[in-house]
Amino acid sequence: MKLDELDTPAALVDISRMERNIARMQARMDALGVTFRPHVKTTKCLDVVRAQLAAGAKGITVSTLKEAEAFFAAGVTDILYAVSIAPSKLPRAMALRQKGCDLKLVIDNVPAAVEIAKFASEQRESLEVWIEVDTDGHRSGITPEQDALLEVGRILHEGGIKVSGVMTHAGSSYELHSPEALSELAEQERAGCVRAAQRLRDAGIPCEAVSVGSTPTALSAAKLDDVTEVRAGVYVFFDLVMHNVGVCSIDDIALSVVATVIGHQPEKNWVILDSGWMAMSRDRGTSKQAHDFGYGLPCALDGTPLNGWVMSGANQEHGILSPANPQLANGSQDESLAARFPIGTKLRILPNHACATGAQFPEYHALSDDGETTVWSRFHGW
Amino acid sequence: MKLDELDTPAALVDISRMERNIARMQARMDALGVTFRPHVKTTKCLDVVRAQLAAGAKGITVSTLKEAEAFFAAGVTDILYAVSIAPSKLPRAMALRQKGCDLKLVIDNVPAAVEIAKFASEQRESLEVWIEVDTDGHRSGITPEQDALLEVGRILHEGGIKVSGVMTHAGSSYELHSPEALSELAEQERAGCVRAAQRLRDAGIPCEAVSVGSTPTALSAAKLDDVTEVRAGVYVFFDLVMHNVGVCSIDDIALSVVATVIGHQPEKNWVILDSGWMAMSRDRGTSKQAHDFGYGLPCALDGTPLNGWVMSGANQEHGILSPANPQLANGSQDESLAARFPIGTKLRILPNHACATGAQFPEYHALSDDGETTVWSRFHGW
Numbered sequence: 042m043k044l045d046e047l048d049t050p051a052a053l054v055d056i057s058r059m060e061r062n063i064a065r066m067q068a069r070m071d072a073l074g075v076t077f078r079p080h081v082k083t084t085k086c087l088d089v090v091r092a093q094l095a096a097g098a099k100g101i102t103v104s105t106l107k108e109a110e111a112f113f114a115a116g117v118t119d120i121l122y123a124v125s126i127a128p129s130k131l132p133r134a135m136a137l138r139q140k141g142c143d144l145k146l147v148i149d150n151v152p153a154a155v156e157i158a159k160f161a162s163e164q165r166e167s168l169e170v171w172i173e174v175d176t177d178g179h180r181s182g183i184t185p186e187q188d189a190l191l192e193v194g195r196i197l198h199e200g201g202i203k204v205s206g207v208m209t210h211a212g213s214s215y216e217l218h219s220p221e222a223l224s225e226l227a228e229q230e231r232a233g234c235v236r237a238a239q240r241l242r243d244a245g246i247p248c249e250a251v252s253v254g255s256t257p258t259a260l261s262a263a264k265l266d267d268v269t270e271v272r273a274g275v276y277v278f279f280d281l282v283m284h285n286v287g288v289c290s291i292d293d294i295a296l297s298v299v300a301t302v303i304g305h306q307p308e309k310n311w312v313i314l315d316s317g318w319m320a321m322s323r324d325r326g327t328s329k330q331a332h333d334f335g336y337g338l339p340c341a342l343d344g345t346p347l348n349g350w351v352m353s354g355a356n357q358e359h360g361i362l363s364p365a366n367p368q369l370a371n372g373s374q375d376e377s378l379a380a381r382f383p384i385g386t387k388l389r390i391l392p393n394h395a396c397a398t399g400a401q402f403p404e405y406h407a408l409s410d411d412g413e414t415t416v417w418s419r420f421h422g423w
Numbered sequence: 424m425k426l427d428e429l430d431t432p433a434a435l436v437d438i439s440r441m442e443r444n445i446a447r448m449q450a451r452m453d454a455l456g457v458t459f460r461p462h463v464k465t466t467k468c469l470d471v472v473r474a475q476l477a478a479g480a481k482g483i484t485v486s487t488l489k490e491a492e493a494f495f496a497a498g499v500t501d502i503l504y505a506v507s508i509a510p511s512k513l514p515r516a517m518a519l520r521q522k523g524c525d526l527k528l529v530i531d532n533v534p535a536a537v538e539i540a541k542f543a544s545e546q547r548e549s550l551e552v553w554i555e556v557d558t559d560g561h562r563s564g565i566t567p568e569q570d571a572l573l574e575v576g577r578i579l580h581e582g583g584i585k586v587s588g589v590m591t592h593a594g595s596s597y598e599l600h601s602p603e604a605l606s607e608l609a610e611q612e613r614a615g616c617v618r619a620a621q622r623l624r625d626a627g628i629p630c631e632a633v634s635v636g637s638t639p640t641a642l643s644a645a646k647l648d649d650v651t652e653v654r655a656g657v658y659v660f661f662d663l664v665m666h667n668v669g670v671c672s673i674d675d676i677a678l679s680v681v682a683t684v685i686g687h688q689p690e691k692n693w694v695i696l697d698s699g700w701m702a703m704s705r706d707r708g709t710s711k712q713a714h715d716f717g718y719g720l721p722c723a724l725d726g727t728p729l730n731g732w733v734m735s736g737a738n739q740e741h742g743i744l745s746p747a748n749p750q751l752a753n754g755s756q757d758e759s760l761a762a763r764f765p766i767g768t769k770l771r772i773l774p775n776h777a778c779a780t781g782a783q784f785p786e787y788h789a790l791s792d793d794g795e796t797t798v799w800s801r802f803h804g805w
Contacts, residue, residue: 127683152766301509323705384534403804422785
């Protein structure tokens, strides 16, 4: 189907941009001497992940067991489940291992280590676990110098569990916006994770893998000595949040929502679209950044940004486009609004957060340079 | 499956609460002498809609043609598509009509009226259209006194289109929180829509239906003279936004997300959950209301609210639970955190916005009073 024939709203992937983003990250990882394990939570789409693996990625990172099951069924075996596992999910994880999936689990606390060792012992099977390290205080993990790090390592190791790595995610990188600060955080992430691995090794626990990453730190690290692999997800599409962080330009953003003009409120300078928060998601990630893009940055259907306009509001299936400059919000442009955006006009809206926007759709429409689109399915749920 | 056996995250529907919410709304509509047309965009779930129809609802409201197609396939014929239709969607709407669906479309502007009349003429088929009326300035529609109202009516009527109703949605009711203000807005919504219908009738355009509604105004209207029907969606589950508006209590909220404790960060007083924004949605609808519930209000698995706690943060698959009172955020409770919320503990989180949270899940788990759950599927996409 041609781009201008798509029913709206539609989630559009610009294949050229996506390929460029994949090549950029892989080249960077190759230059830094580490392997790259993309986080597939961003797309949950086999077509995208195949492109990442074809470019040189080794294995994948997942955020749910459903992702692990779906990608293992498609032939991917090296999988890191990067969320501390709830004990009740252990049978589901074990079932994947028993089918031949090289699934690595993650935990960050003693009670979980006890549960895992007990479960594996009862099942008379082993499991492979990486310990989550906290290198920036933004969420989960054990800090490199905490006693709990060695305690968790020992409980697992002595319980017959293979402690084959440490992993960290410096998610606070999303809050930064200068190359210097990002580079510093990347070094903090690297050093903390390497230190945790060293402490485990010194205690006799093998810990081969040292896995770090977030899109901003992966693209900002000056060196990655003693790191074995990097993980990142959103780089594959990028988005307006990443643009504000400073790691991509607007024309790197590979995901957009195709929307249709369905009405006007001229006295308010509003153009009404058939795409609201159900399409864009409720993510307002740019609201606390230097440039607030509302619910998204509108572009013409050919991808040219409509600078000066913003998707300022969203109901479930209605979007509101208005001038970004409040001084223009009431006034001179009234007369030209319906002429500039006639009913039926199709636009592309660049999203705040590609992971959240993609999740609103059962499929992407992948756009080739010749204007043809192909359906790439994605899955949701757990 | 028993409640405590559900894999998490899971979207849980408390059937008793849902039935009570349905009965309350229907009794109110019966007393006001109007029919009730529930908006199914909230649930996109046949089991819920059957319960609404069984209680006395007449027809349904949809926000997408996919909803219309899915519910028509399940036997519902009287359907109002309550978003101004994009011209490119007309063939899809016509296909439904040709299969016997009593589908009513909505528009609010002259160019759309011209397109519809032209399309129907080319197809040699008729269509049925309701005109959207703007009674509170919050989004779309033609105000009751605008010339465009009669112009749209005439273009459709003379083009062979049946103009069988007017509809309005006073969505600004979500921004109110006093019974008096809600009751006033309900009257404004009623009066404006009735006035628009009268103007059309005076101009010789039949306009039988006068359709109004939003959950807050439907529950606040003192009278609905000359209105024929009311629409509302979120009342069926309610949520924290509706609680803050003042039209439900916490124990009316029928939707929650079941989550599992997977970690702790004691020095920050954080409990880490396996349910983040992918489960709750990014909707932060209570952030501008008098009581900000963060990403949700945690409850014990039996539904008892954990007052004093809030889901204060969310990443894609991680939620952060912390004390609602910042003075407690660092301090005395450190020691008891892991004891109070042991790893593996399951909780229910009440959502800000039931429409947005439900959309994150492929299915609900419907909970009976005996603790058993049943899968109720829902659909997404367009």
